[in-house]
Amino acid sequence: MSQKYRLESGGLIDRNKKLSFTFDGKTYTGYHGDTLASALLANGVRLLGRSFKYHRPRGLIAAGSEEPNALMQLENGAYTEPNTRATCIELYDGLVATSQNRWPNLEHDFGAVNSAVARFLPAGFYYKTFMWPASLWMTYEKFIRKAAGLGVSPTKPDPDVYHSRYDHCDVLVIGAGPAGLAAASTAAASGARVVVVDEQSQPGGSMLGSKQSDQYSQWQENTVASLTQSANVRMLPRTTLTGYFDYNYLTAVEKVTDHLGPGRGGDKPRQRFWKIRAKQVIIAAGSIERPLVFADNDRPGVMLANAVDTYINRYGVIPGKDIVVFTNNDSAYQTAINAAAHGATVTVVDTRKSISEALQASLKTADVRLFKGHAISSVQGSKGIHSVRVMELSADGKSVGGQAWQIDCEIVANSGGWTPSVHMFSQSGGKLHYDKNIEGFVPDTSKAKRINPNFSVGACNGKFSTKDCLAEGVKAGSDAAAACGFTAAPGSLPSVDDDGMGHIEPLWLVPTVHPVGEGSAKHFHDFQNDVTAADIHLAAREGYLSVEHLKRYTTTGMATDQGKTSNLNALAIMAEIRGAQIPEVGTTTFRPPFTPLTFGAIGGQESGELFLQERHTPMHASHVANGAVFEDVGDWKRPWYYPQAGEDMHAAVQRESYAVRQSVGILDASTLGKIDIQGEDAAEFLEMIYTNNWKKLGVGRCRYGLMLNEHGMIFDDGVTTRLADDHFHMTTTTGGAARVLGWLEEWLQTEWPDMNVYCTSVTEQWAVAALNGPRARELLSSVSDIDCSNDAFPFMSMREGTIAGIPARVYRISFTGELAYEINVPARYGKKLWDTLLEAGKPFDLCQYGTETMHVVRAEKGFIIVGQDTDGTVTPLDMDMDWIVSKTKADFLGKRSFMRSDTSQEGRPQFVGLLTKDPQVVLPEGAHIVAEVKDAPPMQTLGHVTSSYMSPNVGRSIALGLLRNGLNRKGDTVTLRLMNGDVIEAEVTDPVFIDQAGERTRG
Amino acid sequence: MFIINCPYCGERDQTEFTCHGEAHIARPKETENLTDEQWGEYIFFRTNPKGMHYERWVHAHGCRRWFNALRNTATDEIFATYEVGAPKPPAPEKHS
């Protein structure tokens, strides 16, 4: 019979809207307004999953987001999502859910053997067993992953759309229960901008699961209606605060269309990620009931008392016909009376001996039996409960004895008290203190972080009665509004009972006939990570006494629920073992996210093409048309090589490299960093920034410069040209452009503010085509009005003119060692320049080349690439570039560091060429030069290869590298030992492999 | 995430800024005459306190101006932001 646990009437469900869904392939029905959890419970489905470590049968514990057990694989294919909590999934028609962590199926689980060998799986088992040897970890890991994994990640691309939004408000209210609604309405009435977030589908908080007075219901209805209509209020239902960051910056995930089912969101996103900056925050996050830790308290059917209440009141589901309520406080009596009123046979087992007369009388009226000073000593049944045994507690609560009463039941509704949800206050940097009256941690407002002004109100502040919640909410709403400059006039409140948790007498660990850890029974406190009281005892015996050690040793509180139901019990049990007070053991630190969130929500719109912006040069379209293969250089897309039909990369690069030295090549050099430097002190400034001299550089002349940091290490290089006495055009490496501009600004603004110098990035204002090769002059002359003769336009100078009518600055500088011109035109002419030169270059065998060829031909000349041949530990002297370091300047950045003992010592790695004995062998970049070859590492390293290529122009392989004392070792043979064990010999040479005299460049 | 009051632009989000360590460390003059220890003090040693810290920030994705801030490194409360070259503002006596 379907939905046999559904009540005839009552609840916030719509019995006219029947919904069909499947769980593990079987079809069930529920109603609109159900969660997956309530619908399963209505159908009498109590076994919902297997536990993480022992594969024990598990069912629902809770009705809210704290649920540790009922984790579902939701939907199939691309829409599938693992580890969703059945209690948070709003039912929709056609929903498909599958249980997790069982194989081959839920009823017969192979992994349940773990339960039988539990003696060998104590806390710290994984930690101890798989620590060493590290090599075996890889073997074990596969086994563990299969045996212990929870859900399965989707393997297909996410078909959903996610959005993100910023919001700013005066008052952010977290939680729309009585306290939150009172706070929000008070603040909103003052005119303050208010945002209310709540994780549930409708406002009401804990009241959704409670019986309410008509007066309260009316107030809530009016309050919600008024908030919803207010222009200064944003109500965000189905929205979970995931993180509370500094200066009241909070993030939240709104599940916009999840509840409609996969692919049914229309033009709305599936989820929206909110980034909210609030002047004041009111935390009204409520509290979470915690379980009692008793023998086999994880059997399906053992639930939290308030969950039983919620399923009855909100969903019209009676979880079972025979219910035992097990408690150490007053609040569960409400559950007992409510369940009895809905036809259940109810027994209350209270660990306390003295209970108020009023409570006892109310049970009598409801025909509920009461055991005082008793405890459940065992639970019978494994995939469900059929009975419990109840025995009398000793006076100290450490043992049970006397007559054992057997009570038949399907459900145990238990309550160990209420834990304020201090997660948000804790995330905001506030400290907690222990309140003995409620046996729980509450916010210590004297230890809040001042940059995060907030108020904790209601149950999350340890005030459990509705009356207190309303009063605290109104006060905080008024105070928060006042702090934002608004004046609040509190409205009228409904009169409500002074309900709440009432009296509590803690019993952190419920004894059974055997001592904890002996016998077959297990006392769970952390259900999701399968951690028991015996594990805490073991941790204590092995010296893991503080909460941080306890957590890591037992994994308690480290599952996806972050120990919402378990943390306090674990702390308290450890405190009892140590004979300490609970605060001495410590409190746990709560970290974002409050509940798990999807990567989709975090990513928002920034996925696919929008994940990272690409930078394109003005010639990009031509490169695409000409078949370039692109390389990522920073954010730039640069042509890597231009393969012709049938060519692979190697063939293309060999052809391009050869052409550069035989005819002429053309490179898109637009990505080079370009900085315009102006001001009367510009030359003085460059004197400090670069190692060489700049004051005497003539107008129209170019000079290569090295930049050092204050450690004396090379950090960028480039050619800078003097355009006028007070005007320079600096170039930097492609990757260093932003860093160098920042570096210049830092010195100008912080150290030399009196210098009259202005720096402007002009990287994107200029498009650059570099012509390199013996026929470059002929080609340039054929399209330009510039006199390109060697006398009129010498090496390292700049001329202005036109190229095919385009205004241009042409720099005669060379990164290939060939005759070369770098043609700069305003960016908008870049493509036209490129296309014009390609056409005009045909008679000169012009060849397009990419970054790979650029690397090969510069290496043939021993030109360094900063960041490839240098690594931040290399001085100009190490690079054999002392020719560029001024001996006459009093100071420049990094100069003093040359005299440091380390930088000036003998035997530093120095820049050399390397020629393998076998000219066909191309060394891998990064290969190590070793002092002595051994069978296996470690071996003493003397240096490494920084650049290595097959050079068509040298006719063999070439390499550059750093070698200890390398400048004195030219002619020596060194040995390289590769990762695969190969040993290669190479000769140490000068790094310039072509045209040592430099005649080609100057010709 | 901080809100930082740029002396030139006003309050902006931390993502627009980068921090560059301790402020009020002048580059020494006549560096050649410094001992290794003095030079090492300048390039390597910083106070790194838990508590009040005068430090350099740059509004990198904004006006690109450098400025100084007084921040409590334990609580991230920023007590002042001020222009480069301005004197250190006094640390408040009571701070959290």
Ligand SMILES: [Zn+2]
């Ligand atoms: Zn600014």
